[in-house]
Amino acid sequence: MVVPAERGYYRFVVLFFNCMLTFGSYFCFDIPSVLQDQFQGNLTCNGTQPNGTHRNGSTGCVEGLGMTPEQYNLLYAIYAWTNALVVILAGFLIDKLGNRFGLFLFSFLTVLGSSIFALGSHFKGTPYLLPLMLTGRLLFGSGNGSLTIVQNRITAFWFRGKELALAFGLTLSFSRLGSVLNFFLTQRFEEHFGIQWTLWGGTILCVLGFCSAVTVSVLDKMGMKQLGLDGAIQEESKKVRVQDIRQLPLRYWLLVLTIMFFYNGVFPFVADASKFIQDKYPGYDQQTASYIAGAVYDSSLVLSAIVGILIDYVGMRGILAVLCAVLTLPVxxxxxxxxxxPLVSTLWLGVTYSFAAASMWPSIPLVVPQATLGTAMGLATSVQMIGIGLSNLIVGRILGTKSSESKIPLWRWQQMMIFMLANTIGCIVTSVSLNIVDKKQGGTLNKTSKRRPQAEPESRDEADRTPILNDEDDRSSIN
Structure with a gap:
């Protein structure tokens, strides 16, 4: 029996499989964070267990891949830089060639990248380890960042003018479920099976994402045909040009900078949080420290959908962006x-992160035309990842380059946190500027779709060329 696409629950079926696209890739993304000790551990401990990792109870030695802190942070930086370069082209290609093209290509790249990354762990102690693992992260980053653009584009289409923030919140929740399970399960899995099989387990989860991509493609194609929109959207896609970037309004760019500065304080912190907790606070072992670091994502998992419903009802997206940045300073x-x-700080950061993600990213479809949404999302992700990549490099420099330092000095960690504070202050400045500009252009970001009349725009293909929430001022500022 075919589910009619006109029925309200069809879009939630699409949403479920759309959410599953990035579950496995988000699990894989932060595996190094949980196993930071193993990635930076010694190649051997007393010459035992050459193919595994273990902690020598008498000496405190951790056997691992022998990376330096700088090389470890480079794994995150190369992921971010790849996103920054690829997602602009990916967003444009998605707008030109459609969602289904992006789903297959980018989900395949996550599988290929995670496979090469896992393969690299088998070459520890050789010159091939770092190049293989960096290549894996490069391909993985090419796929995962771009896959998120397709995911957001599909969500924005099926939920525009409806439960948009809720849909984005649920998407984030599923992604963060992967991150949360990583922080809870990866350490235990590694203790029993070693780092190599742990990384291959992450690859298997990426295969799950590829299967979800196939399902979403089928559902999206069926739904478009039933609604009679497949041909119209293809025609609009043919009109998309690189020059359309010049039509993106000032508030879009301020929104992009706000996202970048906020995420500069979240992702680089989570990448090093487990070791930070072990180094600064007495009595925390690696597993406990991983749980506490993962509390950022735990909060996001629990709150994202609730926050999405709240934002759909009250709006105030621009004001919430300012509040999120201000309330992150004390963390x-x-x-x-x-x-x-540290659990107080990680839970606190998780709450502000949940509100930021549910208010900032769903704001992009509100200020750019639907036909160029992929390009706009790609540019936003690119700028975000450039910032995160530079932040990871700076953090790696701050923390030092010697793997022999089993405990990084406290003053180095303090410098890292001051750098996080500086990024948060930057977020406050850009978010305040965003609200000022948005108010002059109609205050779109601080409106709510629930207060609009429920009538649809003149036609669906006209809606493809205008932002989701619009008025005459908004159209004149964009076109």
């Missing part, structure tokens, strides 16, 4: 200068 101050239990 890094506590971590830098106090010994307040």
């Amino acid at each position: 890094f101050a506590l971590l830098a200068f106090t010994f307040v239990p």
Whole structure:
């Protein structure tokens, strides 16, 4: 029996499989964060267990891949840089060639990249380890960042003018479920099976994402045909040009910078949080530290859908962006200068991150035309990843380059937190500017779709050329 695409629940079926696209890739993304000790561990401990990793209880030696802190952070930086370069082209190609092209290509790249990354771990102690693992992260980053653009584009189409923030929140929740399960399960899995099989397990989860991509493609194609929109959208896609970037409004660019500065304080912190907790706070082993670091994503998993419903109802996306940045300032101050239990800070950061993600990213479809949404998402992701990549490099420099330092000095960690604070202040500046510009152009970001009349625009293909929430001022500012 074919489910009619006109029925309300059809879009939620699409949403479910769309959410599953990035579940496995988000699990894979932060595996190095959980196993940072193993990635930076010694090649051997007393010459035992050459193919596994273990902690020598008498000496505190951790057997692993022998990376330096700088090389470890480079794994995250190369992921971010690849996103920055690829997602612009990916967004444009998605707008030109359609969602289904992007689903197959980019989900395949996540599988290929995670496979090469896992393969590289078998070459520890050789010159091939770092090049293979960096190549794997490069391909993985090419696929995962671009796959998120397709995911957001599909969500924006099926939920525009409806439960948009809720849909984005649920998408984030599923992605973060992968991250949360990584922080809870990866350490235990590695203890039993070693780092190589742990990385291959992440690859298997990426295969699950590829299967979801196939399902979403079928559902999206069927739904488009039933709604009679497949041909119209293809015609609009043919009109998309690189020059359309010049039509993106000022508030779009301010929104992009706000996203970049906020994420500069979240992702680089989570990447090093497990080791930071072990180094600064007494009594935390690696597994406990991983749980606490993962609390950022735990909060996001629990809150994202609820926050999405709230934002759909009250709007105020621009104001929430400012509040998220302001309320994040105390997090890094506590971590830098106090010994307040780290769980307080990671849970706090998780709450502000949930509100930021559910208010900032769904704001992009509100200020750009639907036909260029992929390009706009690609540019936003590119700028975000350039910032994160530079932040990872800077953090790697701050923390040092010697793997022999089993415990990084506290003053280095303080410098890292001050750098996180600086990014948060940058986010406050750009988000305030965003609200000022948005107010002059109609205040779109601080409106709510629930207050609009429920009538659809003149036609669906006209909606493809205009933002989701629009008025005469908004159209004149974009076109």
